[in-house]
Amino acid sequence: MKEFALTLRQWKEERESQIRGLKLTIYTLSRSPLSVIGFILVAIFLLIALIGPIIITHPGDIRGAIHMDQKLKAPSSTHPFGTDEVGRDIYSRIIIGTRLSLQIGLIIIFVAMGIGVPLGIIAGYVGGWLNEVIMRVTDIFLSVPGLLLALAIVGALGPGITNAMIALSIVWWPGYVRLVQGKTLSLREESFVEAAKSIGASRFRIIFWHILPNCASPIIVKASMDMGMAILFAANLGFIGVGAQPPEPEWGAMISVGRNYLPDRWWMATFPGLAILITVLGFNLLGDGLRDILDPQSRSQIR
Amino acid sequence: MKGFILKRLFLMVITIFGLSVIVFSVSRIAPGDPAKLAAGPDATEEMVQVIRKEFRLDQPLIIQYVYYMKGLIKGDFGRSIRTRHLVWEDIRLFLPATFELVFVSIGFGIVFGILFGILSAVWRDTWIDHSARFFSVTGVAVPMFWMGIMLQLLLAAKFHLLPIGGRLDTMVDPPLSITRFFLIDSLITGNWTVFKNALSHILLPAFVLSFPALASITRINRAEMLEVLHKDFVLNAKAQGISDRLIILKYALKNALIPTLTMIGLRYGWMLGGTILVETVFDWPGIGNYAVGAAVYSDFQPVMAVTIVLGLNFMIANLLVDLGYGFLDPRVRYE
Numbered sequence: 001m002k003e004f005a006l007t008l009r010q011w012k013e014e015r016e017s018q019i020r021g022l023k024l025t026i027y028t029l030s031r032s033p034l035s036v037i038g039f040i041l042v043a044i045f046l047l048i049a050l051i052g053p054i055i056i057t058h059p060g061d062i063r064g065a066i067h068m069d070q071k072l073k074a075p076s077s078t079h080p081f082g083t084d085e086v087g088r089d090i091y092s093r094i095i096i097g098t099r100l101s102l103q104i105g106l107i108i109i110f111v112a113m114g115i116g117v118p119l120g121i122i123a124g125y126v127g128g129w130l131n132e133v134i135m136r137v138t139d140i141f142l143s144v145p146g147l148l149l150a151l152a153i154v155g156a157l158g159p160g161i162t163n164a165m166i167a168l169s170i171v172w173w174p175g176y177v178r179l180v181q182g183k184t185l186s187l188r189e190e191s192f193v194e195a196a197k198s199i200g201a202s203r204f205r206i207i208f209w210h211i212l213p214n215c216a217s218p219i220i221v222k223a224s225m226d227m228g229m230a231i232l233f234a235a236n237l238g239f240i241g242v243g244a245q246p247p248e249p250e251w252g253a254m255i256s257v258g259r260n261y262l263p264d265r266w267w268m269a270t271f272p273g274l275a276i277l278i279t280v281l282g283f284n285l286l287g288d289g290l291r292d293i294l295d296p297q298s299r300s301q302i303r
Numbered sequence: 304m305k306g307f308i309l310k311r312l313f314l315m316v317i318t319i320f321g322l323s324v325i326v327f328s329v330s331r332i333a334p335g336d337p338a339k340l341a342a343g344p345d346a347t348e349e350m351v352q353v354i355r356k357e358f359r360l361d362q363p364l365i366i367q368y369v370y371y372m373k374g375l376i377k378g379d380f381g382r383s384i385r386t387r388h389l390v391w392e393d394i395r396l397f398l399p400a401t402f403e404l405v406f407v408s409i410g411f412g413i414v415f416g417i418l419f420g421i422l423s424a425v426w427r428d429t430w431i432d433h434s435a436r437f438f439s440v441t442g443v444a445v446p447m448f449w450m451g452i453m454l455q456l457l458l459a460a461k462f463h464l465l466p467i468g469g470r471l472d473t474m475v476d477p478p479l480s481i482t483r484f485f486l487i488d489s490l491i492t493g494n495w496t497v498f499k500n501a502l503s504h505i506l507l508p509a510f511v512l513s514f515p516a517l518a519s520i521t522r523i524n525r526a527e528m529l530e531v532l533h534k535d536f537v538l539n540a541k542a543q544g545i546s547d548r549l550i551i552l553k554y555a556l557k558n559a560l561i562p563t564l565t566m567i568g569l570r571y572g573w574m575l576g577g578t579i580l581v582e583t584v585f586d587w588p589g590i591g592n593y594a595v596g597a598a599v600y601s602d603f604q605p606v607m608a609v610t611i612v613l614g615l616n617f618m619i620a621n622l623l624v625d626l627g628y629g630f631l632d633p634r635v636r637y638e
Binding site for chain 1: 322329440443456572575580594606609613
């Protein structure tokens, strides 16, 4: 027992800084209830995406089924969110839509980061004509409102969820180039980079040990926010009618159909919208919380 | 300064050129045959051929692009393959409605966004801050189109407070066309009935369109104010006995506005994109609505034109933002 206490103390001493960091993280979180809500919402979202098929009540209703005798029923105990124009259970469809949204968001963000982050670092660090070329191309993409360009692309490729994801990935990467390039430019002038350079650190080492870790926080924060935004944009396209097509259980497409049954059948458009709102809100709050934790500057402000 | 603007205008031309290449290439990756689509399901092969020839769809891509650019330089966006209208004519017809909506929205977003941001930062961790923060994070998360539908449901369909859509009631004649902004035209001509009618129509869509912008301007202005208020020069100003009001509104705000201005420019672009959604929901006769209508039918000329026109508008806005930096921070030099 005594030995155990000793080891524990030793362990505590060795890990002093990590434990303090963790405590500070918990403290930061406890001071910002909104971030905690964000973490919880995202956790619930992920959980629902994971166990969705178990908790739905009408598995047959996800895509094809038609029960005309059940159509346009108001919310009740069998159909908590009501039924749609062909009698499908809206609750089950929203739950399964969670998976679809998660998938959409992840794919768009990872493709965008995969293209944008390397380009941004190259542009910012190497500079010169390479910077000029990369930033000009980026600027061209950023010169059009994203949703509009996405509409144009998906309009050309044809409506559908895959095409919507392709379009949104094409629209999304320039944001990361700009973020990372700007950050790299300012980091390049920092004294610790100068110092590393002066003791002969290689370009490679400076990028991976000094620039990238310092870019990591804004990238993570942006990715968290963008996750929500990508889901929102996919829903936007679904709503316009060029994204996911009914009977796909995509929230935007569901609202697009439900809109035709307003104002009497309010539940058809209302619940999928709430699902989008809560999901996007969760990722935004999470991003906000992550910023508080990851950004040392805002940390020092906590008195 | 002059040199800077000239350089930017030159860059703008290059960007527009690049944009036209992207948009043009996008329009030609379409798997369907636009000529067949335009001719309709009952058309004979000959009719399709005629359309193909008329729109030069039978020529090599590069030739098509050269023709497109030739037109573009003259301000000719070609004809819609579906309606046979000159696209430029259509755009001229729909653009004022979009700009009226967007200008009202961005004005609303800027004024209240900055105001909420200041209040939230100055009274940090009070209920004001908490509600402003909650609003600023919720605001960007609300799906614009859904919010529009919900407000229509509530304010228009249920309580009949505001009209459900459109730019004016069908019974009301549009005001004399001067600026082609109904709000301004009706004011100039002193036509109060039309002004009130136009105002009641624009309120909902403008509010919905400005909502995410308002939220994110609030958010960034709060964050920047917080950061600036901890800077040494603010402490110094405090030590010198300068009043809080002056410190906040002059010393701090001016510095905080630089990143806020970036956000305003960014959000302006998002807003231009958002018109697609808001105009669809509120049946607003603008170019967003026009673009959606064309995109659904793979009618590409209008979509390309709208993309380029709004892209150009966004570039001009960005130039203004960059010039704004110099106004806010005299250290910014234009080369």
